[in-house]
Each structure stands twice: as structure tokens, then as C-alpha cells.
């Protein structure tokens with residue numbers, strides 16, 4: 001069991017016994033609904049269950065957070081003070097049983113909750129040391145285990161999670177990564193102000209308890225350090241081969257193994273029983289094909305390949321793209337650049353999140369360290385908000401539309417909320433407002449977080465250019481209106497080749513079938529986002545149409561990894577060496593998926609986003625509700641597979 005020991009910040013600052021003012025600040029900063037549940041779990045005090053739970057908008061109005069009235073909040077604070085002065089001891093260490101847990105979660109939500117909320121809630125509460133751990137049903141001999149070998153592609157969040165599971169089970173494995181460090185996305189992307197847009201306490205592994213996050217939304221380097229810490233804590237370093245790229249993988253049916261061609265530091269051929277590809281979705285930069293790029297005389301690079309040897313301070317900088325990354329970079333660069341030209345093809349919906357750049361205060365960390373279960377319920381609160389109702393946001397409502405609505409009541413409300421935020425932030429700049437309100441509904445593309453975006457756009461040294469790029473010239477960018485924007489440095493923030501799943505690895509499955517052949521009709525497809533016929537013993541983390549409709553990525557990555565590792569365990573326990581998704585299961589699933597997709601709003605005509613592939617088909621997201629998907633993917637159904 002891994003528990004990250006944290007030195008309470010209050011103690012670190014010589015506040016071993018915090019004074020009343022410190023405690024008052026801690027309680028003022030607390031999530032009082034989470035604190036209420038922590039106290040209720042510790043004391044069983046029925047008065048703590050007897051409150052009304054309301055909700056307030058959060059994360060730019062996209063999510064709702066369960067909250068208490070001022071009066072009830074004060075009651076919780078009073079009880080917390082008494083609990084703290086009495087020594088802050090829980091009356092029992094016993095973990096809540098099924099019914100008790102449901103009662104606690106319903107007390108948190110203030111309403112009945114689904115089985116999904118209870119089951120997944122248990123995992124997110126992290127009472128168990130390893131909430132999503134795969135266990136053997138009939139543990140095989142060491143010799144049998146040694147006859148299998150798993151290769152994990154990628155040392156990012158997914159690859160490290162897979163390695164930890166395999167290590168616990170004693171299955172031989174190696175993790176390879178072409179980068180020269182651990183962390184995947186968070187190793188590679190170190191552009192100015194790279195930062196996660198999900199709260200740190202929801203952007204974490206369920207088995208790493210009370211990690212001392214410095215920031216409420218961690219910068220990239222902090223996330224990278226966290227992932228590396230997970231690898232070190234679980235002794236994964238000897239299993240990781242960095243600077244090593246998987247170039248090709250060929251299925252050898254006779255041996256029931258994949259033959260891998262590795263390039264780089266560990267260049268060789270390797271035979272492996274199974275592949276868990278955690279190669280990531282946002283790995284291959286999309287370099288737009290803009291005429292004249294090769295003639296530009298200054299330095300230029302993709303945001304993901306930021307060249308820190310090139311100074312932007314005092315320079316005229318062009319940033320192409322206003323998606324999550326471009327909008328994140330611009331405010332930081334604008335502080336020190338002589339001038340920034342932001343080239344916007346179409347505006348994005350941008351949500352302002354309170355406290356986006358804030359640090360976790362010593363008072364909050366002290367509460368995590370001191371009040372039993374507070375950290376658990378604090379993390380649960382984030383999960384509960386982020387896994388809330390998505391249908392109303394992402395499905396069109398025909399009745400609402402018949403009454404003149406655009407998408408659905410919730411989507412239209414969110415649209416008004418976000419548009420009003422733009423009007424308020426830029427009240428004195430009607431020229432910018434006109435350029436910044438999108439003409440498509442929120443959630444047809446990924447919502448961007450306001451990293452100081454609106455404030456930076458008002459700066460004298462920033463221009464928002466919307467006339468469309470005609471070509472790059474030796475000295476800058478020529479827009480379609482014939483104006484040249486002189487530049488010293490050009491940053492392309494044009495996203496990633498997300499539709500090219502598993503690319504550029506040359507996979508050759510049963511009878512040599514390639515991915516291009518298997519996906520020729522309308523792009524990448526899979527069963528449950530994880531496997532495909534003709535590509536046995538290959539499990540994909542974050543695979544085609546695997547992106548769930550709600551929730552943070554860490555829980556889903558753990559769930560995908562659990563399914564992949566469970567598949568390997570099931571295969572070993574069945575004495576089989578090949579596990580191949582049945583064609584009929586795959587076809588049936590995909591037909592149902594296409595039908596279910598018709599109700600979703602992602603493929604608005606005329607919109608380009610990473611969600612849609614070149615066939616115009618949504619190949620990233622799934623149409624199923626999170627609870628449905630969660631239950632399908634909890635563990636593999638062996639009748640879906642041909643085991644041999």
C-alpha cells in the first residue's frame with residue numbers, strides 16, 4: 001500500500017498546534033459539504049445528515065457543485081471546531097459497507113443516487129488502498145506467469161498505471177517510451193504556462209492518497225513530477241526503457257506473440273505476449289499545411305516542441321491557434337513579448353474558473369492531514385461534480401428545439417452564461433466581443449479554460465487577427481485581407497493528429513492485416529475503445545471512440561487499464577495465449593454506437609475539431625452515458641472474445 005506521507009504545511013511553518021485564527025481560516029476555505037460528510041462518517045452525528053443540499057455553478061458554469069446554505073455551513077463549522085478540539089479521532093476505522101456507503105453518498109448529494117455513483121464513488125473515495133486493483137482469481141505458478149510477457153507502450157499516466165498493475169500481479173512486463181523522461185504529455189509539453197485544466201485533486205491516481213499538490217490546477221512540471229513519483233514509489237524504473245520507440249508490431253499466430261521492432265536506445269526485436277498501448281491521443285503534433293511556411297526567416301515551432309533556446313522576450317510573436325494550448329500560452333507570452341498577433345480561425349467557448357492559478361493553502365492541506373476522511377470527500381466532491389448530468393449538455397432535446405431552443409435547455413443556458421461572461425469581461429471592447437462569441441453550441445468542441453485569456457486580449461501589445469491566413473512570408477504572416485503581420489517568431493498551436501490512432505506504428509495483425517486496411521471505411525474503430533478483431537492481445541488505453549462523455553481523465557485511464565490488465569489475467573487463468581475480439585461483437589457494438597451517436601451534438605456541420613475524423617465521423621468521443629460505459633468496461637466479458 002502506498003501512502004504519500006505529507007508533512008502538514010502548518011507544521012512545516014511551525015504551527016504544530018494551530019491557533020483559533022488558523023482553524024477559522026481553514027474552515028472558511030473548506031468545502032463544507034465534504035467536511036460535513038467527513039465528520040458524519042467519523043461521528044455518526046445525525047444532525048449532520050439533516051441538511052438541505054443545493055448546488056452552485058463551477059468550472060465556468062459547466063458543472064454544478066453540491067453545496068450547503070450559509071446556516072448549515074455554519075453548523076458544520078461549529079461541529080468541526082468541537083471535533084478538532086476533541087482530538088479529531090474517527091469513532092471507528094471500519095470502511096463503510098455497501099448500504100452505509102450509499103447512505104453516505106446520498107447524504108452528500110442530498111438525493112438518491114445511481115448504483116454507478118456508489119460503485120465508482122467507492123473507487124474515487126479511495127478508502128481502499130488500491131481501489132481499482134486487478135486481483136488473481138486463481139493465481140498461477142511463477143513459471144506460468146513467466147511464460148507471458150506484456151509490453152506497455154508509453155510512460156504517461158496510462159503506461160505507468162498499467163505497469164503498477166502488472167507489477168502487483170507479478171506478470172513480466174516492460175514499458176517503452178520514445179521520450180527521454182517519464183510523464184508522457186506532461187513530460188513533453190513545457191511551453192510557457194502549460195497547466196492542467198482539471199482540478200489536481202481529480203487529476204490523480206486513486207491509489208496515491210493525500211498527495212501534497214502545490215497548485216489547485218497543477219502546472220505541467222508538477223503533474224510530470226507526480227507521475228514520475230508514482231513510478232518510483234512502485235519500483236517501476238527498472239522496467240522502463242526510455243528513448244525507445246515502437247516502430248512496428250507484427251502478429252505471429254504460430255507463436256501467439258507480437259514481434260516488435262524497437263528503435264532508439266534499445267533498438268532490437270522483441271517477442272511479447274500482449275501489448276497495452278498507452279501511446280496517448282495527443283502525441284503527434286498537427287503541423288498545418290500553410291503556404292510559405294518554409295520561407296519564414298525567423299524561428300518557428302509547434303507548441304508541443306517549444307524551443308526554449310529561442311527567446312520570445314522583446315520579440316514580435318505570432319501564435320496560430322486559439323484552442324486549449326494557444327489560449328494557455330498567449331497570456332504568458334504577451335507579458336514579455338514586444339507584440340503578439342493571435343491568429344484565430346474560429347473562436348472557442350472559454351470558461352473562467354475561479355482560483356485557476358491558486359495554490360493549495362497550508363490551511364487546506366492541514367485539514368486534509370488532520371480531519372479523517374476530509375481529503376477523501378474533498379476528492380469525491382470533484383468527481384461528483386464532473387460526473388454530473390451530461391445528457392442535457394450534449395444531447396439535442398427535440399421538445400426544447402420545437403419551442404425555439406437551439407440544443408437543450410442546459411446547453412442553451414450554458415451558452416448564454418459563457419457569452420455573458422465574455423460580454424462582462426470585455427464590456428469596453430465591443431470589437432473583441434464580436435470576434436469572440438462562437439456561433440456553435442458549447443461542447444461541440446473541447447471547452448477552453450481562461451488562463452488570463454480575456455485580460456491579455458485587452459493588452460496594447462496583443463492583436464486578435466481573424467481575417468484568415470493567406471500565407472507565411474519571410475517576415476511574417478499575410479492575411480487574406482492583404483495585410484502583412486511582421487513577426488520574429490511563429491508558434492503553431494494547431495493541435496494534434498488525433499484521428500491517427502496508434503500511428504505511426506506499423507501494426508500487422510492476423511494474416512498481416514494493417515490498421516489502414518481495418519479502418520479504411522470511415523476511420524479508427526474499436527470495441528469499447530479498447531480492442532479490435534484481427535489484432536489479438538492488443539489493448540488500447542484511450543482508444544477510438546473511447547473518450548467518455550464526462551469526468552476527468554485519470555479515473556477513465558485507470559478503468560481502461562484495469563480492463564486491459566484484467567484481460568491479460570483472464571487469458572492466463574484460462575490457459576489461453578490468444579484473446580481476440582469477436583467480429584460479430586465488434587460489428588454489433590459499432591452499429592449501436594452509430595445509432596446512439598445520432599442524438600449527440602458533436603458533428604455540427606461546418607465545424608472542425610479534433611473530435612471529427614477526415615470522414616466527418618466522430619472518432620474520439622463515445623455516445624454512451626458514463627454509467628453505462630463504466631459497467632460494460634468494469635471487466636472483460638469473456639464471451640466477447642475468442643480465446644485460444
Ligand SMILES: Cc1cc2nc3c(=O)[nH]c(=O)nc-3n(C[C@H](O)[C@H](O)[C@H](O)COP(=O)(O)OP(=O)(O)OC[C@H]3O[C@@H](n4cnc5c(N)ncnc54)[C@H](O)[C@@H]3O)c2cc1C
Nearest residue numbers: 154156157158177178184185196197245246279280282553
Ligand atoms: C498540451 C496538452 C494539454 C493537455 N491538458 C489536459 C488537461 O488539462 N486535462 C486533461 O484531462 N487532459 C489534458 N490533455 C490530454 C493528455 O494527453 C492527458 O491528460 C494524459 O496525459 C494522457 O495520458 P496518456 O498516458 O494516455 O498519454 P500520453 O501522456 O500522451 O503518453 C503517451 C506516451 O506514449 C509514448 N509513445 C507514443 N507512441 C510511442 C511509440 N510508438 N513508441 C514509444 N513510445 C510511444 C509517448 O512518447 C508518450 O510519452 C492534454 C494534452 C496536451 C497535449
